[in-house]
Amino acid sequence: MISTVAQQLWCVAALLATTVLAIATSRSRRSTAIVYGATFAISAIALAGALLSLIAHSNATELILPVGLPWLGSHFRLDALAAFFLAVVNLGGAAASLYGLGYGSHESTPHRVLPFFPAFLAGMNLVVLADDAFTYLLCWEFMSLASWALVMSHHREADNARAGYVYLVMASFGTLALLLAFGLLSGAGGSYSFAAMRGIQHTPSEAALVLALMLLGAGSKAGLVPLHVWLPLAHPAAPSHVSALMSGVMTKVAVYGFIRVVFDLLGPPSWSAGVVVLILGGVTAVMGILYALMEKDLKRLLAYSTIENIGVVFASLGLALAFQANGYGLAAALAFTAALFHVLNHSFFKSLLFFGAGAVLTSTGERDMERLGGLIHRMPLTSFVFLVGCVAISALPPFNGFVSEWLMFQAVLQSPDLPQWMLKIMVPAVGALLALAAALAAACFVKAFGITFLGRARSPAAEAAGEVDRYCLAAMIGLAALCFLAGILPGLVIDALSPVAMAVIGHRMPVQASDAWLSIVPIEESRSSYNGLLVFIFITAAASLAVYFIHRFASRAIRRGPAWGCGFTDPAPAAQYSGVSFVQPIRRVFGTLIFQASEHVDMPPPGDLRPARLRIDMHDPVWERLYTPVTETVWFFADRLNQLQFLTIRRYLSLVFATLVTLLLALAIWS
Amino acid sequence: MVVISDILVQLGQMTLVLLLAPLLTGVVRKMKARLLRRKGPSILQPYRDLLRLLRKEVVLAENASWLFRVTPYITFAAIWVAAALVPTFATGLEFNWSADLIAIVALLGSARFFLALAGMDVGTSFGGIGSSREVMIAALAEPAMLLMVFCVALIAGSTQLSTVATFMASSEVGLRVSLGMAMIALIMVALAENARIPIDNPATHLELTMVHEAMILEYSGRHLAMIEFGAFLKLQLYVSLIICVFFPWQITTEGAGPLSYLVSVAAYILKLVIASFLLAVFETATAKVRVFRVPEFLGAALMLGLLGTLLRFVSRGF
Numbered sequence: 001m002i003s004t005v006a007q008q009l010w011c012v013a014a015l016l017a018t019t020v021l022a023i024a025t026s027r028s029r030r031s032t033a034i035v036y037g038a039t040f041a042i043s044a045i046a047l048a049g050a051l052l053s054l055i056a057h058s059n060a061t062e063l064i065l066p067v068g069l070p071w072l073g074s075h076f077r078l079d080a081l082a083a084f085f086l087a088v089v090n091l092g093g094a095a096a097s098l099y100g101l102g103y104g105s106h107e108s109t110p111h112r113v114l115p116f117f118p119a120f121l122a123g124m125n126l127v128v129l130a131d132d133a134f135t136y137l138l139c140w141e142f143m144s145l146a147s148w149a150l151v152m153s154h155h156r157e158a159d160n161a162r163a164g165y166v167y168l169v170m171a172s173f174g175t176l177a178l179l180l181a182f183g184l185l186s187g188a189g190g191s192y193s194f195a196a197m198r199g200i201q202h203t204p205s206e207a208a209l210v211l212a213l214m215l216l217g218a219g220s221k222a223g224l225v226p227l228h229v230w231l232p233l234a235h236p237a238a239p240s241h242v243s244a245l246m247s248g249v250m251t252k253v254a255v256y257g258f259i260r261v262v263f264d265l266l267g268p269p270s271w272s273a274g275v276v277v278l279i280l281g282g283v284t285a286v287m288g289i290l291y292a293l294m295e296k297d298l299k300r301l302l303a304y305s306t307i308e309n310i311g312v313v314f315a316s317l318g319l320a321l322a323f324q325a326n327g328y329g330l331a332a333a334l335a336f337t338a339a340l341f342h343v344l345n346h347s348f349f350k351s352l353l354f355f356g357a358g359a360v361l362t363s364t365g366e367r368d369m370e371r372l373g374g375l376i377h378r379m380p381l382t383s384f385v386f387l388v389g390c391v392a393i394s395a396l397p398p399f400n401g402f403v404s405e406w407l408m409f410q411a412v413l414q415s416p417d418l419p420q421w422m423l424k425i426m427v428p429a430v431g432a433l434l435a436l437a438a439a440l441a442a443a444c445f446v447k448a449f450g451i452t453f454l455g456r457a458r459s460p461a462a463e464a465a466g467e468v469d470r471y472c473l474a475a476m477i478g479l480a481a482l483c484f485l486a487g488i489l490p491g492l493v494i495d496a497l498s499p500v501a502m503a504v505i506g507h508r509m510p511v512q513a514s515d516a517w518l519s520i521v522p523i524e525e526s527r528s529s530y531n532g533l534l535v536f537i538f539i540t541a542a543a544s545l546a547v548y549f550i551h552r553f554a555s556r557a558i559r560r561g562p563a564w565g566c567g568f569t570d571p572a573p574a575a576q577y578s579g580v581s582f583v584q585p586i587r588r589v590f591g592t593l594i595f596q597a598s599e600h601v602d603m604p605p606p607g608d609l610r611p612a613r614l615r616i617d618m619h620d621p622v623w624e625r626l627y628t629p630v631t632e633t634v635w636f637f638a639d640r641l642n643q644l645q646f647l648t649i650r651r652y653l654s655l656v657f658a659t660l661v662t663l664l665l666a667l668a669i670w671s
Numbered sequence: 672m673v674v675i676s677d678i679l680v681q682l683g684q685m686t687l688v689l690l691l692a693p694l695l696t697g698v699v700r701k702m703k704a705r706l707l708r709r710k711g712p713s714i715l716q717p718y719r720d721l722l723r724l725l726r727k728e729v730v731l732a733e734n735a736s737w738l739f740r741v742t743p744y745i746t747f748a749a750i751w752v753a754a755a756l757v758p759t760f761a762t763g764l765e766f767n768w769s770a771d772l773i774a775i776v777a778l779l780g781s782a783r784f785f786l787a788l789a790g791m792d793v794g795t796s797f798g799g800i801g802s803s804r805e806v807m808i809a810a811l812a813e814p815a816m817l818l819m820v821f822c823v824a825l826i827a828g829s830t831q832l833s834t835v836a837t838f839m840a841s842s843e844v845g846l847r848v849s850l851g852m853a854m855i856a857l858i859m860v861a862l863a864e865n866a867r868i869p870i871d872n873p874a875t876h877l878e879l880t881m882v883h884e885a886m887i888l889e890y891s892g893r894h895l896a897m898i899e900f901g902a903f904l905k906l907q908l909y910v911s912l913i914i915c916v917f918f919p920w921q922i923t924t925e926g927a928g929p930l931s932y933l934v935s936v937a938a939y940i941l942k943l944v945i946a947s948f949l950l951a952v953f954e955t956a957t958a959k960v961r962v963f964r965v966p967e968f969l970g971a972a973l974m975l976g977l978l979g980t981l982l983r984f985v986s987r988g989f
Contacts, residue, residue: 373794376736387738396781397774409773409817413824416984428980431821432973435814442780442813443806446787450802455794456734519769528830531769535752535778538769543748550725550893557728557892564732564889565795577791577799585807589966 003061004053005078008086008129011046015039015122019115026111032104035114039121040097043090046125050086053078057499068134075131075193080499081264084340085128085256088347092249093121095475096241099355102471103241106362112153113239120146120245124253132193133182137175140257144171144221147250150242151234163233170220170230177217178257181210185265197265207266211273214261215280221254223307224314225284226622231307232291236299236367240358243299247306248351252343255313262321263336263504271420274322281315282430284308285437290590293444294597294618296579297367298357301448302350305393308437309346313339315430316408319415320505322423329507331414334522336505338407340497345400345486349392352479356386359468359476360452364461369451369579371459378465381473383453388480390449392487394442398536400486403493403520405438406530410522440586447582456573488532491520580616587616595619680932685755687936688911692754692903693717695910695943702951717903724896732793732889742789743890743897746782750901753778754908758915760935761923762833762840771830772820776813779864779908782901783809790886801886804962808870808882811969812863815856818976822853823916825983832915840919852979854917859972861909863965865902868954870965882962910946918942 002010018038025031052058060079068074078086100117107113123143130136148171152164186192187200202210220227235246262269262277288307295301316339323332357367359382366372376383392399412431418424457463467473486493491512498508512520519531550556563569591597595618604610647655697714704711731740753775756767770778783805790802824830826847827838838844863870866883873883887898915922921938923931960968 374734376738376792377734380737391781391784394780394784395777396784397770397777402774402777406773406777409821410830413821413830416825421985424984425981428818428821428977428984431980432814432818432977435817436810439780439810439813442784443810446784446791446802446806450788450791454736454738454788454792455799517769525768526829526831526834528771528773528824529768530771530774534769535774538752538755539745539748542751543744546744546747546897550897554725554893555728559728559730560733561730562733563793563795564730565793565797566888569795573794575796576794577796577803582791582799582803585804585962586810588963589807589811 005061005063005076007049011042012122012125014042015118018118022114036097036100039118043093047090050083054083074135076129077131080503082128084500088252089124089249092347096245099241099472099475102469116146116149127253134192150238160237163237167230167234174217174220177213181213184210218254218258222251222310225287228307232300232303235303244351244354248347269321269325271322271325274318278318278430281311282433284311286433289437289440293583296369298369299367302353313342319411333501333505333507333509335411336501337497337509342404345404348479348482349389352389355476363465372452372462373455374457376453379467385476385480390445392483394445395438398487398532400483403490451579455576458573488536491518688754692907695907696903699947706955721896725893727892729892739789739792742785743894745785747897747901749778749782750904754904757911758836759911760939762836767833776816793889797885797888804882812860815972815976816860818980819853819856822979836915836919837924849979849982852975856972856975865906869957869960872959914942
């Protein structure tokens with residue numbers, strides 16, 4: 001009987017073998033089916049293994065492989081936290097592989113996608129399994145590079161090249177931050193294994209520095225504002241099933257890294273760490289969804305919405321840190337479970353939505369929502385599952401998104417007991433930000449679904465769309481079903497998460513399975529409880545009752561006619577509300593402040609036959625305030641240093657001489 | 672035996688809100704008309720309107736999808752379930768624990784989500800303008816409502832409405848600044864959510880100023896009846912919510928005799944009449960504001976909710 005961690009590593013080895021296979025067969029026609037079939041099978045096995053070890057409460061297993069640094073080897077470990085994130089990774093991997101079986105056949109250059117896809121999956125699995133700093137960083141870089149290659153798979157499109165460049169720069173920056181963080185964690189002795197790191201005591205300033213570096217390193221991969229800039233460029237540039245993996249799963253691997261270091265390796269947290277993470281999370285949530293609202297490219301909208309969800313996860317984690325620092329174990333377990341639940345939910349519905357966007361893209365060739373519309377008639381199944389995803393991500397009952405938001409709000413309501421004034425003021429403020437983000441998310445997904453799938457077709461491509469193949473549909477229907485099941489049976493999910501909370505926080509939420517009618521009770525029943533199943537049954541019963549009575553006792557006649565529209569309907573589809581006009585009220589309310597949005601009418605002079613046009617100017621505050629000054633500074637110094645390449649030999653010699661003297665002087669003064 | 676009586680109370684409550692909802696709207700309309708020195712239609716007019724609409728055939732736009740046809744029922748069901756969870760005359764309802772105040776807010780959010788989608792389904796510019804404005808209003812009203820919920824939940828120590836009502840009915844609450852703020856915030860949100868003056872005018876059909884009516888412009892027949900009924904129920908829900916949280920006097924708590932039910936039903940109806948009178952007076956006394964002044968109104972509600980919650984966080988006394 002091999003240990004659970006060995007099983008997972010065998011799965012990784014199989015994925016890497018699939019990569020080799022993909023390179024060997026990349027020109028063959030059957031290669032798409034072989035590779036995705038193989039990754040689907042392997043991911044399914046790995047998922048089953050991870051779920052088993054999570055549910056069976058099995059103990060952590062370790063394994064040291066004699067590869068890597070000679071005196072260190074490679075440590076791997078599978079504990080409850082790793083098992084949960086492995087389940088998330090492999091569920092996403094299995095769904096993406098299933099989707100890829102259909103979607104991959106439309107790929108124009110499969111040899112640029114197929115070898116890297118299993119490698120990317122293997123990289124994400126390895127990061128979660130790694131148990132020493134060297135292995136961790138190596139696997140992290142492997143994951144980043146594999147995903148970078150996938151982003152660049154359509155490298156001839158100009159935007160994609162830029163996306164790949166920005167991604168590479170940000171990924172290197174993030175890894176640098178992680179490297180420094182692990183350097184601090186390993187202490188004076190330079191112990192790289194996580195087990196040794198747990199034993200080291202850190203001074204408060206060291207701990208604060210590690211937290212800051214983790215926020216930079218893991219935060220840039222997860223998409224925390226203001227480190228998110230690469231995400232909306234890179235995620236949509238990849239093929240859609242890879243976008244789903246990057247948004248739904250890779251950001252979660254970054255969340256895993258943050259949890260592993262800050263909750264596990266760093267020792268007891270301080271409450272100020274909680275404040276920082278909480279504020280960053282709240283700001284990220286609101287900024288992410290505002291960006292998403294302003295977007296008209298469907299896949300970029302989804303990428304920005306990922307940023308919002310990451311903000312929600314980090315805000316919950318910040319709450320958990322604050323509770324834990326003050327010794328409120330139950331409340332910390334509640335906030336932590338809410339964060340993990342949201343991680344799981346987001347991997348379900350964001351993968352589903354990216355699959356839907358990919359289906360729209362294959363069917364119409366369009367990502368721009370302003371050229372879509374009316375797809376509900378031509379892609380009925382896709383539009384139905386996309387609607388499920390939209391409802392779930394908008395945190396509406398009875399779907400799963402609501403449950404995690406609800407748990408998080410319950411955690412917020414536990415916080416007046418916290419003793420620090422800073423927390424007393426920030427927690428309700430962040431609670432307000434999260435409530436605002438949830439409401440804006442609903443608006444955003446009304447727009448996303450309404451403009452893409454409803455109304456009349458805005459382009460011939462949307463007019464001629466058709467339903468996608470059954471593999472894509474199967475993957476989307478499966479995820480939609482999971483969204484629904486996690487929404488109506490949340491108690492089972494919370495119970496499955498309890499070993500993770502137990503291992504990381506030291507406490508767990510009360511057992512939910514024993515509650516009557518499968519309802520969930522975070523603290524005690526008189527305080528709060530929620531029952532997704534009953535709410536669903538009530539809504540279904542009330543709606544069926546209404547339908548029955550009306551169709552039985554009142555009229556059931558129907559007549560089709562032209563739309564009323566107060567008597568005048570412009571037959572041109574361009575007269576419909578567009579996405580840009582749909583968000584105009586929200587742009588006026590929030591955008592004028594944050595994006596400095598302004599509207600101008602370009603009115604041609606009399607006699608000119610050009611049409612008048614409405615122009616909207618928006619400024620991205622993060623790019624303009626933060627990144628442009630930094631890049632300009634880099635360019636400035638690069639230009640100056642560039643002149644050093646064109647000196648005469650005498651000047652070079654004098655430079656060498658001056659350097660030597662300066663160094664010697666420095667040495668003399670130092671000693 | 673206890674279970675049966677509990678279920679009976681729950682069913683009675685669900686039927687009561689269903690039966691009373693159109694009457695409440697009728698009473699408000701009548702009072703408004705009287706305040707304007709008009710005679711006004713009978714208070715039973717909303718029932719007649721519903722019956723008339725139910726008997727008519729549905730005229731469906733040619734490119735309306737299935738979503739357009741199921742939305743009226745989903746919306747109605749979500750609002751009805753939410754309304755059934757608000758204690759009107761008795762607390763300790765059988766299914767009260769299945770969803771708390773946050774879930775009620777979210778259920779109303781579901782109803783609005785589908786209604787906003789239906790507004791965009793046919794592809795007319797009126798539907799779009801209505802949906803667009805509705806989601807803007809909701810984007811501010813929903814957080815304001817949630818903050819109000821936080822504030823009340825922190826005072827009562829629970830988000831369960833039954834517990835909140837029982838706690839508020841007890842004498843230990845007293846006057847609190849944060850409660851006052853929460854109440855004003857809730858009233859402002861209620862005005863916005865029910866498309867009342869000063870946010871929206873329920874009586875207008877002047878296209879460019881309407882929000883809710885523009886969104887449902889394409890509906891007719893039984894579909895429109897369901898949506899109208901949903902709107903009546905929503906008004907009833909908000910009024911009941913305000914009554915139950917802030918004025919729960921004479922509400923029957925668990926274990927009381929049948930006589931107390933009679934008293935509390937009477938008290939509830941009396942409170943409804945007072946509330947509709949106040950609403951009518953308020954609506955007559957104010958004017959509708961421009962759409963882009965709405966954020967200021969709702970922003971004030973949001974700030975009040977936040978202030979109330981903050982007060983609870985910094986001090987137990989307020």
